[in-house]
Amino acid sequence: MTSHRERKRERTRQAIIDAAANLFERRGYEGTTIAEIADAAEIGTRTFFSYFASKEELLFPESDARIAAAVAAIEAREPADRPVDLLLQALQDVNETNTEMASPMARLRMRLTQSVPAVRGRALQEQLDAQLEIARHLQAAFPDELDAVQAAAMVGAFIGAVTGALQVLLAERDALTDPQRLQQRMQEATEMALRPFLDG
Incomplete structure (x- = not known):
């Protein structure tokens, strides 16, 4: 159970x-300052920095949670689980706990990633950090089945499949009218992309 302080912070x-x-939607990413964001959120600039280090960081609010979900799925593995099963389970777990990947922020983030170099750089860094962290845990869990290179390739295929599916899904006109449906289609597309690992 979360405390009152934790709920207030969230x-x-x-x-x-x-x-x-x-503000990003109305004024553009580069036309918006941190001071303006803080003012709109009715907080001080110092308080902003106690939550986020930069504008780029706040565009990726669930990155750590997604990595944690993958690590938790790996740690909770059953003897019959295959590496790819755990990656797909982590995606399902994330989708069941929130709809952030099917949100207006996700669509905005995708658009800014394509048009703002600083956001693109941050997105690539987030993706690389996630890939390395998840691959390290996956290889450690299956040392007789995967070496470090194979684990990195499998996780790279997984993250690439999710990202590729989201790029197309979020661009659809009615994408955000049914977040659960969008998530289901993303899950199905990712499973199809990883089918070679499932059939192997």
Whole structure:
């Protein structure tokens, strides 16, 4: 059970994200300052920096949670589980706990990644960090089945499949009207992309 302080902190964090998304949509990413985001969220600039180190960081609010979900799925593995089963389970777990990957922020993030170099750089860094961290845990869990290179390739295929599916899904006009359906289609597309690992 979360404490009142934790709930208040989470509300403030979400208020910052929502304020930033609104300003980015109206004024553009580069035309929005951190001071303006803080003002819109009704906090001070110092408080902003206690939550996020930069504008780029707040565009990726769930990155750590997604890595944690993958690591948790690997750690909770059953004897019959294959490496790819755990990656797909982690994606399902993330989709069941929140709809961030099918949110207006996700669509905005995708658009900014394609048009703003600083955001593109941050997105690539987040993706690489996630790939290395998840691959390290996966290889450690299956040392007789995967070496470090194979684990990195499998996780790279997984992350690439999710990212590729999201790029197309979020560009659809009615993408955000049914987040659960979008997530289901992303899951199905990722499973199809990883079928060679499932059939192997």
